[in-house]
Amino acid sequence: MSEPFAVSITVRGYETDTQGHLNQAVYLQYAEHARWSMLRAAGIEQRALIDSGVGPVALENTLRYFRELHAGDEVTVSCAFVWGEGKSFKVEQSVTKADGTVAATLTGVAGLLDLTERRMVADPRERFKALASEPGVLGL
Template sequence: MTEAVRTDPFTVRLEVRSYELDPQLHVNGAVYQQYADHSRFACVQAAGVSVEELIGDGLGPVNLETVIRYHRELRGGDEVDVSCAWVWGNGKTYRVEHVLRLPDGTPAAEVRHVSGLLDLRNRRLVDDPAARWRERAERPELLGLR
């Protein structure tokens, strides 16, 4: 059984760049997912997990479902804090949740993933992905694990 731990979510601050804007001058919808991906990768690195070793050992994190909920538009030059919180269950999947907020705390969007850890050799999700992440992390609490 996975033992989850509640911590403040890992957060990175990003600045909206001009090339991320669509013709209405707000952030293109696909970029919200890229911001979430950036936050998750930074969180994994901060937890001390080597993505190169993970992939070299035949394991790859995959997103199986992504849902984006928009609250307000982001525009060029805005700064946005992107959190990353891991939510563990007992199966082969887990959730990673991101909240994008302006520096004043106003929510701009939420990005939620259902994810898994894929065995790249047999193309199947591994059992107990939390255990695999925990054994590789120097700071498992950043991944919501004890």
């Protein structure tokens, strides 16, 4: 199996709290950034999703914190879609420090919303596959 998609991020000072730690909500923003970056790497731009009448939606997220992050820390945020049957799929992500220490993990459930019907697309895997120029990035 190949390595999951990943992006590098430097923790910025304004993202930290009064204790100097990365604010807990920013981890979700990092995860979101990695997801959109993965879609772009697969050849799917946000505009293309909207123009095709669909949009990704987060249905559930579980974020676990393991180590502190501070301004200036270099991290890698990974992202992998785990496909199953049905209308939803799993999202597995980690935030890893430069020394290999996992600072946080995010596991989630996502889907693809039909923007006209306001219902989940029956087979998000096939819809993503049809939109992607590089479906392998998405594990397809």
